[in-house]
Amino acid sequence: MNRRTLLLGLAAAPFARPALIPAAQAQGWPTRPVRIIVPFPPGGAIDAMTRLIAPVLADALGQPFVVENRAGAGGTIGTEAAARAGDQATLLMVSMAQAVNPALYPRLPYHNADLVAVAPVAVVPNILVVPAVSAIRDVPGLIAAAKARPGQITYASAGNGTSIHLAGALFSALAKVELTHIPYRGSGPAIADLLGNRVDSMFDSITSSAPHISGGRLRVLAATTSKRAQAYPDLPTVAEAGVPGYAVDPWFAMMAPKDLPEAARKRVEAAVLAAIRDGGIREKLAAIGAEPMDGDGSSLARLIDAETVKWGGVVKEAGIRAD
Template identity: 35%
Template sequence: MAHASKPQHRRLAANPRRHTLKTLFCAALAAAGLAAGSAQAADDWPNKPIKIIVPYTPGGSTDIVTRIVMEKLGPRLKQTIVVENRPGANSSVGSAMAAKAEPDGYTFLSMLPAYIINFHLYKLAYSPADLTPVVQMADLPLFLFVAEDLPVKTVADLVAYARKNPDKLTYASSGNGSSAHLTGADFALQSKITMTHVAYKGSAPILTDLLGGRVSMVFDPILVPMQYVKQNRLKALAFTGKERWPTEPGIPTMEEAGLPGFVTGSWAGLMAPANTPKPIIDRMAREISEIVKEPDVRQKFLDAGFLPAGGTTEQFAALMKKDSARYAEIIKQAHITVN
């Protein structure tokens, strides 16, 4: 868990930079289907330990998903799998390491949407063409949690409060450019309200300030905040998934709460250095897709606030392309920029 640090308050500001990533993402998708290497080159894979880079601190959503899956994958591949946490710069430190790794099937990157968001906000030492999609492991839908002392009980109440008090409502995220940041910005756009974004360095200080009423709300997975809802120390107003969360059927979806089309969330997926042999990528995608269907894995996911995903490499590539366009539009409309 990250140590608390002073939150960085910032208004959404005009962004003079505009990023065109279509060509680069097309190259990344092409790499998914045209990765160099033959079946013969992958015949003896894996014959040494495999490293999975998690570009976040231990104990976070990506780390939990990765470790649940890799615990099962190791025995299937008859090989040791090492999960290595390399946090920093909104996941770009670990992503850069993976992008520069040998494309030999022994280094992979486990990532969240921040990976694609970063290309729209930062100048990076790597491009979308440097890594290729493997498979989506999980969906990480979000709940809208608000401080207990905020005088609202529904999303409609929250919107009305924001319109009457345009300078009071704040929303937290674990960093500028995170999916929670953009989800909050999208909520403000769709609700036609004004909010102040508060960026933190990790989830622990967010929870501390939310419980203390120093920040108004956050879009976050269920795992940690829901226990405080049960203690009447926080309120959960809505869920960003298409359908209600299985264990919290009393909490409406954002669509049911009055925002048609507001279905969003985070996800966890696996990437590989570009030109990793396609037979290896296909094997990883197939094995992981089977793993997330196992009943005990599904239960562990649900307990932690995730939904199993799986599927093909092509399906994951299509999701990344769609989300890249969606996040680019939110960034543009909300005039989001970072230093």
């Protein structure tokens, strides 16, 4: 039986809940297969990068690492499953939603304190795009149009509370303009209406917009990120283009239930950081628009705390509610 067959078999089988391992034995962790919960459906960037990293962790740590998708409620269902696992054989891949959801869902079935930061993984930049036929050619042009026609310039998103929505809400607040948010059930239908010139703009993921930019159907105006996107090094950031202080860095990272012993957490941290520094993995991440992050578990913990405060304020000010 080859490794692929073994991993597929493990993914299909129910996960037994093993006895807890003493912290003193954690240096040899893991002693059994480990699952990585992805709290979103298969097919997205978070799922793709988790499946890239899982085999590398298996090779480094000597046990199979099985990806398990537990989607629903903006990532909260899978996050709760990880927080309550209690088996010391569960990890969790999170997105920026980890910092947003406490404001979106006032009665979360878990607390951020139920999880510990393990390692940063990657940022997948969002980019501000408009239809190629649009008269809007740059960020100042978008701001001018929005000021000339308050509330009439629209931006599409993949749903309420997504990074695409929050990017537009932050833009409206910092540029002091009134853009109208049009939420869709997923990025696909939002992009379709943008391509059809039925909405004016979108702060879309670089992954889904790039083919339409190269195909000449979308015009890219700026990157939402705090530094220029590696895929478009000549493209200004929104802050550089005229909205000082603006930054939306859609990040992805590894976390674990708080009962994972520190020695075990350190082993995973080292393995994840080694994986994203590997040249082959970096090339594969770049193919999905992902840029490996610097830092470690401590810097990730600080990032989550800061982002929770930042996005909590944006959600409250904009009156955003979960779908």
